[in-house]
Amino acid sequence: MKIGLPRETKDNENRVAMTPRGVAQLCASGSSVVVQEGAGVGSGFADAEYAAAGARIGDVEEAWDVDLVVKVKEPLESEYPFLAGQSVFTYFHLAGCPPHLTRTLLESGTTAIAYETLEDAAGRLPLLAPMSAIAGNMASLVGAYYLARAHGGKGVQLGQVLGIRHGRVLIIGDGVVGFHAARTAYGLGAHVTVAGLDADKAARMRAEIGPDLGFFLSEPRAIAEELRRADLLVGAVLQHGARADYVVSRDMVAGMEPGSVLVDVSIDQGGCIETSRPTRHSDPVYVSEGVIHYCVTNMPGAYPRTSTLALTEATFPYLAKLAERGLDALRGDPGFSKALNVHRGHITCRPVAEALGMLEKYQDWNPL
Incomplete structure (x- = not known):
């Protein structure tokens, strides 16, 4: 799978969604990774470290022109033109965002996999907990x-x-x-x-x-x-x-x-x-x-250094599954499947559809 790591654009957002160590593990498993120039600098990770781990350093367009984009925060309006049907794994918080983001995800055919709604076997939120x-x-x-x-x-x-x-x-x-x-x-x-x-x-x-x-x-x-x-x-x-x-x-x-x-x-x-x-x-x-x-x-x-280390420790096992199996990684895993918020032009998380008044766009996604 081709994976992209763009630089965050939110105000004073210096976290990054993958460390060089994570990149090395993905590359060793057969994935290719494109890291936008400067993506990890705010968290103390230089481009050279990502390159040494096996990533290719590219521009913003290259980091988005992939199968799976990994981020920390939801795409901002300046990033909407890059949404083109790929999967994006990040914090979305769609229920609390203006509906324009959700509409853009729906219209672009983008698959939104949200950290904050993923559950473990006990019903806890393991990707939300560290932040x-x-x-x-x-x-x-x-x-x-x-x-x-x-x-x-x-x-x-x-x-x-x-x-x-x-x-x-x-x-x-x-x-x-x-x-x-x-x-x-x-x-x-x-x-x-x-x-x-x-x-x-x-x-x-x-x-x-x-x-x-x-x-x-x-x-x-x-x-x-x-x-x-x-x-x-x-x-x-x-x-x-x-x-x-x-x-x-x-x-x-x-x-x-x-x-x-x-x-x-x-x-x-x-x-x-x-x-x-x-x-x-x-x-x-x-x-x-x-x-x-x-x-x-x-x-x-x-606190980007501490936050990045804590976040990536929690997200990487799920990222590795997505890199290996794509959305099939969600099938048979009810907790992981709850991370799917938008897919193929439909909202797949009912609380999001209800919060945004968009129940007509809701469609259950049965991973089993």
């Missing part, structure tokens, strides 16, 4: 940064001062993002409370994070009450493949103190806070209802 962990860690750190008065915040530090905890953090969501955000904020020294859906997780999280971690079952009245005294809100809600639900209303945000901060990690899937809108690393924040909003859609791109 969720990094984004969760980052949410508490970036929140602490913008709470500083010099950065527009209310001047509350998340940290222990002579053994006393300062700053209050509310995290909505008890999954991978929520766990990592809670652990980081607790480690900084803040008071941390998690709003979750699984009461059994409270004891496990306290055992792994700390005995003073707060936990309550997520419901609107309790969230609103907790928000009135929160300095930092982290939105960490996930619906598999679907658009995230709003769990924080505009009125709830307005009830927070001026200069508070919120980080909506769910923004890739549309956001879980009513006042959220997508931002980018070069212009990451805005103020709404007196609260600083950080809603960057590619948060892990801020």
Whole structure:
């Protein structure tokens, strides 16, 4: 199979979807790989390393003129002309994207294989988990940064001062993002409370994070009450493949103190806070209802070396299967087949079709 590795074009996106080591393994198995010049530089991988691994270094057109394109983020409008019926393996987040991308995929006959909807045998999301962990860690750190008065915040530090905890953090969501955000904020020294859906997780999280971690079952009245005294809100809600639900209303945000901060990690899937809108690393924040909003859609791109190593460790086994067998790799593997979002002019992931109001384009793809 001919595989292409283009350079990412999203704002300040320096991750890359394959390392030289991965390229060497694919080439040794009989695939050919075209790497766009400079694709790995932002993650610390030079063109010479890819060439030594067996890749051919080419331009952007060559990296897209292949059977299978491997990326980190969804194609942007500048890349739409390159969509020409090939398969693309990347994070798509179609349910949270403007429908123009999905329409372009449908019209071009492109096959969209999405990292974020692929499941393992236990129903977990193994390709989303590593980036969720990094984004969760980052949410508490970036929140602490913008709470500083010099950065527009209310001047509350998340940290222990002579053994006393300062700053209050509310995290909505008890999954991978929520766990990592809670652990980081607790480690900084803040008071941390998690709003979750699984009461059994409270004891496990306290055992792994700390005995003073707060936990309550997520419901609107309790969230609103907790928000009135929160300095930092982290939105960490996930619906598999679907658009995230709003769990924080505009009125709830307005009830927070001026200069508070919120980080909506769910923004890739549309956001879980009513006042959220997508931002980018070069212009990451805005103020709404007196609260600083950080809603960057590619948060892990801020730490490309760590993110690339974690991401490719998770994606490569699936990439190797695609390189060897194409879409036949999805047949007989129900979890892998859930990664297929668009194929031959149809949407094959029902939550995506529902979120975009395009059920007339939905067609079940039975891999068995």
